[in-house]
Amino acid sequence: AQTVTQSQPEMSVQEAETVTLSCTYDTSENNYYLFWYKQPPSRQMILVIRQEAYKQQNATENRFSVNFQKAAKSFSLKISDSQLGDTAMYFCAFMIDTGTASKLTFGTGTRLQVTL
Amino acid sequence: GAVVSQHPSRVICKSGTSVKIECRSLDFQATTMFWYRQFPKQSLMLMATSNEGSKATYEQGVEKDKFLINHASLTLSTLTVTSAHPEDSSFYICSARETGNSNQPQHFGDGTRLSIL
Numbered sequence: 001a002q003t004v005t006q007s008q009p010e011m012s013v014q015e016a017e018t019v020t021l022s023c024t025y026d027t028s029e030n031n032y033y034l035f036w037y038k039q040p041p042s043r044q045m046i047l048v049i050r051q052e053a054y055k056q057q058n059a060t061e062n063r064f065s066v067n068f069q070k071a072a073k074s075f076s077l078k079i080s081d082s083q084l085g086d087t088a089m090y091f092c093a094f095m096i097d098t099g100t101a102s103k104l105t106f107g108t109g110t111r112l113q114v115t116l
Numbered sequence: 117g118a119v120v121s122q123h124p125s126r127v128i129c130k131s132g133t134s135v136k137i138e139c140r141s142l143d144f145q146a147t148t149m150f151w152y153r154q155f156p157k158q159s160l161m162l163m164a165t166s167n168e169g170s171k172a173t174y175e176q177g178v179e180k181d182k183f184l185i186n187h188a189s190l191t192l193s194t195l196t197v198t199s200a201h202p203e204d205s206s207f208y209i210c211s212a213r214e215t216g217n218s219n220q221p222q223h224f225g226d227g228t229r230l231s232i233l
Contacts, residue, residue, distance in 0.1 A: 102213070108159050
């Protein structure tokens with residue numbers, strides 16, 4: 001079974017600063033997908049970024065980028081130029097492509113607070 | 117694109133009532149939808165995978181007779197919490213993946229906050 005670990009229950013960062021959220025996972029599979037989802041106080045789940053394991057290049061989406069270390073099974077999220085609207089729970093998620101029923105496995109989440 | 121609508125957003129009802137939650141994919145077809153439960157300050161727990169035209173696949177420990185899932189069309193799945201009790205109070209979220217794109221991310225509804233008095 002796959003597991004996803006987020007070791008930082010809570011983090012805080014000042015506006016305009018950079019913060020990194022950590023995520024590690026455990027799997028014996030070679031081909032898989034990794035995601036970061038954001039859940040603001042409204043509780044809507046918003047996809048932030050995704051990474052295919054077969055790609056060596058780290059994914060980036062504007063201020064969000066990942067550091068994907070396949071050998072170490074690590075998938076950290078870096079948020080640059082933090083904004084107040086980034087305040088949310090962040091969930092790391094893992095998925096193996098098994099067809100239409102491919103399931104997501106979520107980590108326990110990191111609560112990020114962006115302060116003035 | 118890829119919008120998932122979940123209704124209702126909030127339900128408050130008496131113990132013993134059955135509650136139906138709808139999950140619709142508005143601009144795409146979804147052979148598979150997923151139902152999650154989230155307790156306060158915790159992660160999402162997958163309850164079941166909803167399959168269009170066939171029986172849902174439930175995760176271990178989830179009562180099939182308690183949480184009835186129907187996926188009658190390619191755009192609609194429903195979760196019915198039967199004879200709800202206070203311990204069923206929670207936040208329920210659905211998600212859907214576009215048919216034919218098994219490696220694409222799931223798109224989530226806005227969730228339903230269920231409170232049983």
